[in-house]
Amino acid sequence: MPTLGWAITVLTYPYNELYKRYGLDTVMFIRTIRTFLYLVLFYSVYGIVVLFPLHATGHNHNKSEGSKTYTCGMLILTISNINRDTEMNRMYCHAIGLILTTVVTLCALSMNYRFFAHYAKKDTQCSAPSNYTCMIKHVRHTLSDEEVDARVTSLFAEVVHVTRVPHAPMLERAHKRYASFALRQEKAKFQEDKTKKEQYTRAIADTVIPRQLACLCCPFKKERAVEYFGDHMDKTAAEISEMQEKAGNLKKASTVFVTFNTARAALAAAFVRISWRPSKWTISRAPHPKDLNWKHLDMAWKTRAIRRALILSFCVVLVFLWMIPIAFASTLFTLNDLAEISWLSWIARIVNGMGTTVAGFVSGMLPALIVIAAFAILEPLLIFLAGQMGYVTFSEAKATAHHLYFVFVIVNVLLVSAIATTFFGFIDQIWELAQKPFDVVLILAKALPAQNNYFINYVITGTISCTLQLIRPVPLFMWFIKYHFVAKTPREKELVCVVPGEFDYVFHYGWYTLIWVITLIFTPLAPAILPFSAFYFLTAVTTNSYNLIYVTPVLKDGRANMWNNVYIHISVGLVLTQLTLIGIFALNVFIGGIVIGAVTCVCTVVFLFFLRNSYYGLCTNGALIGSTHSTPLDKLPTEVRKAIVHAYTPPTLVAVDVTFPPPISDSEKEDSYSSSPLSVTTDALSPVVSPSSGHDEEQEKEKEKEQEEHEEEKQQAELNEVEQESSSDAENEGRADKVE
Numbered sequence: 001m002p003t004l005g006w007a008i009t010v011l012t013y014p015y016n017e018l019y020k021r022y023g024l025d026t027v028m029f030i031r032t033i034r035t036f037l038y039l040v041l042f043y044s045v046y047g048i049v050v051l052f053p054l055h056a057t058g059h060n061h062n063k064s065e066g067s068k069t070y071t072c073g074m075l076i077l078t079i080s081n082i083n084r085d086t087e088m089n090r091m092y093c094h095a096i097g098l099i100l101t102t103v104v105t106l107c108a109l110s111m112n113y114r115f116f117a118h119y120a121k122k123d124t125q126c127s128a129p130s131n132y133t134c135m136i137k138h139v140r141h142t143l144s145d146e147e148v149d150a151r152v153t154s155l156f157a158e159v160v161h162v163t164r165v166p167h168a169p170m171l172e173r174a175h176k177r178y179a180s181f182a183l184r185q186e187k188a189k190f191q192e193d194k195t196k197k198e199q200y201t202r203a204i205a206d207t208v209i210p211r212q213l214a215c216l217c218c219p220f221k222k223e224r225a226v227e228y229f230g231d232h233m234d235k236t237a238a239e240i241s242e243m244q245e246k247a248g249n250l251k252k253a254s255t256v257f258v259t260f261n262t263a264r265a266a267l268a269a270a271f272v273r274i275s276w277r278p279s280k281w282t283i284s285r286a287p288h289p290k291d292l293n294w295k296h297l298d299m300a301w302k303t304r305a306i307r308r309a310l311i312l313s314f315c316v317v318l319v320f321l322w323m324i325p326i327a328f329a330s331t332l333f334t335l336n337d338l339a340e341i342s343w344l345s346w347i348a349r350i351v352n353g354m355g356t357t358v359a360g361f362v363s364g365m366l367p368a369l370i371v372i373a374a375f376a377i378l379e380p381l382l383i384f385l386a387g388q389m390g391y392v393t394f395s396e397a398k399a400t401a402h403h404l405y406f407v408f409v410i411v412n413v414l415l416v417s418a419i420a421t422t423f424f425g426f427i428d429q430i431w432e433l434a435q436k437p438f439d440v441v442l443i444l445a446k447a448l449p450a451q452n453n454y455f456i457n458y459v460i461t462g463t464i465s466c467t468l469q470l471i472r473p474v475p476l477f478m479w480f481i482k483y484h485f486v487a488k489t490p491r492e493k494e495l496v497c498v499v500p501g502e503f504d505y506v507f508h509y510g511w512y513t514l515i516w517v518i519t520l521i522f523t524p525l526a527p528a529i530l531p532f533s534a535f536y537f538l539t540a541v542t543t544n545s546y547n548l549i550y551v552t553p554v555l556k557d558g559r560a561n562m563w564n565n566v567y568i569h570i571s572v573g574l575v576l577t578q579l580t581l582i583g584i585f586a587l588n589v590f591i592g593g594i595v596i597g598a599v600t601c602v603c604t605v606v607f608l609f610f611l612r613n614s615y616y617g618l619c620t621n622g623a624l625i626g627s628t629h630s631t632p633l634d635k636l637p638t639e640v641r642k643a644i645v646h647a648y649t650p651p652t653l654v655a656v657d658v659t660f661p662p663p664i665s666d667s668e669k670e671d672s673y674s675s676s677p678l679s680v681t682t683d684a685l686s687p688v689v690s691p692s693s694g695h696d697e698e699q700e701k702e703k704e705k706e707q708e709e710h711e712e713e714k715q716q717a718e719l720n721e722v723e724q725e726s727s728s729d730a731e732n733e734g735r736a737d738k739v740e
Helices: 005-011 015-022 024-056 073-077 088-123 145-155 169-195 211-217 225-245 263-270 301-330 335-339 347-353 356-387 394-419 423-435 437-471 473-486 490-496 505-525 527-551 562-587 591-621 638-645 666-674 693-739
Strands: 133-137 159-166 200-204 220-224 252-260 282-285
Touching: 005 527, 015 024, 015 088, 015 527, 024 073, 024 088, 024 505, 024 527, 024 562, 073 437, 073 527, 088 505, 088 562, 088 591, 133 263, 145 159, 145 252, 169 225, 169 490, 200 225, 220 225, 252 263, 263 282, 301 356, 301 394, 356 394, 356 437, 356 505, 394 505, 394 562, 437 473, 437 505, 437 527, 473 490, 505 527, 505 562, 562 591
Parallel strands: none
Antiparallel strands: 133 252, 133 282, 159 252, 200 220
């Protein structure tokens, strides 16, 4: 029988093992959602022990129904049940609770930043290519390679290699063309073997009409598909070979990668300002090679600035446009309300066929489901827009998408859902808010306690969606369609069976931070949400830990760049909670609470600013003391050294053999389909220049020499390690203590 042993394993998985196997991104993500769980559990103790009886024993529910402050139902458990005339002193418990939750949250943030700095230090001590390399931007195209090398070596010490990236978009497109022809040829060959008939394709006939206009006149002719695509593969491979041979004459990009002999020299260079002009020769730590977006390396800074301004302006407009479906969902309380719309009148027949309990459950979940569906559509759009801003790395683009996503969810879910009592009334409130933007605190203070049930349903719906992540029904359905109806050849079926895509940090970070902010805001206002939030984060920790450890592939060499964004978002949520409670105190004319809240808010902002300034530069750039433990480049094995030096060579210039990958046999196919996960990619379809036969003997001799050198260096390294183990660690620790 299945057991829950896997759940205990993922909940107690040690951070050191996570870091060794899955990298810093996974460690910081799991650490963050575990911190959310611990904080919500603390809030739950405070809310259940103190605030529940405090609210329930209020007397506003004893007033007449016509009174403005009359409460009933779930509102009895909210701050609205406290009588402002006779029970004002009870709000001191909320003010003290605000101080307590603020102190605990700030301590958790400080511990997490120290934790991040600890593992970021470990990151700088490994032999990753990014630890030995710096990236220089804004290098002029007119400078020759020799001039760039001379300037770099004159500026920095211990320079081993300078890599200047060529601007070769035609070469990249040729690689994609070759991969497309190879897949289509393999598909045609598979169909011929299966049907025992020759497969034909429509090819453009030889004509005087330009190729771009040939499709309008349709001068096609039939050709055998295998031969046709094979000829095009040969032609494309020849083009790639020619362009690679002329790579030295191609236009150079404005980015240069400099590899140093030691990580200490690379870190020291990354802190240097080369030029007084900000648009000339700026240097920083190099990102991981897999994180580079090679297309944007040659983009001018003016182009980047224009792109970002246009896309950010579009996102501002999109925030207001996205308010329409969110406001509609927030004003939709029952299925009968939806059935009153003329073109949705058929819903009434479905409602009549349901039981009262089922109809009530569906009606409660419907608004939250509409909101979740709206943001599921929004996320890929934001990732696409952030990718067009010209960022050099994919992680920077995802971090920007994460910022935008958080702004969308805070504005649309928290603000719009709180003030949208009626759809057209919501439009009037938005217009008033645009005229007086500082009234947003008072609006939230008035509206949020009454929205307790809506946000509880929202958290419950999120818990259900978290549970479904274990089953992954959408990827399972997409795999079934692609595998059985789309994929034809063994390679296509293998590509369908490849492990899932990268873990979606943008969506998960944004959504979990939003739920935590909602929980923190409602802790003093309506603590009934706390048990649901605690179960939500317990489910989130379990499912996401399982997916990261056992299911989805992760970038092991990432630097957890999103954690700095999460820190900012948590800080914003904490300050927003304090401002909302200050608004509650202001509505009830509670002067003592206003003073306590204002002092707490100011102290929080000062502490957050101090904490970020203390750790941000350290976690982003590293420290020189920690880098002394890394091995110099000239003492590494030859293969490792070459891999580090040539790690920043563009993929289109790396040479591999141009051979057609053979199809997989039936036995191998069955084994590959039954095993999971598979790691089949289209890299084998990528052509590159094959070496000529005249150089085979020379290459074999070079390989033998390299192997001999590698064995000698390995033996020498082992001897040096034995001799230095006893002395180097003690000296380094003593030196670090003196410096500190």
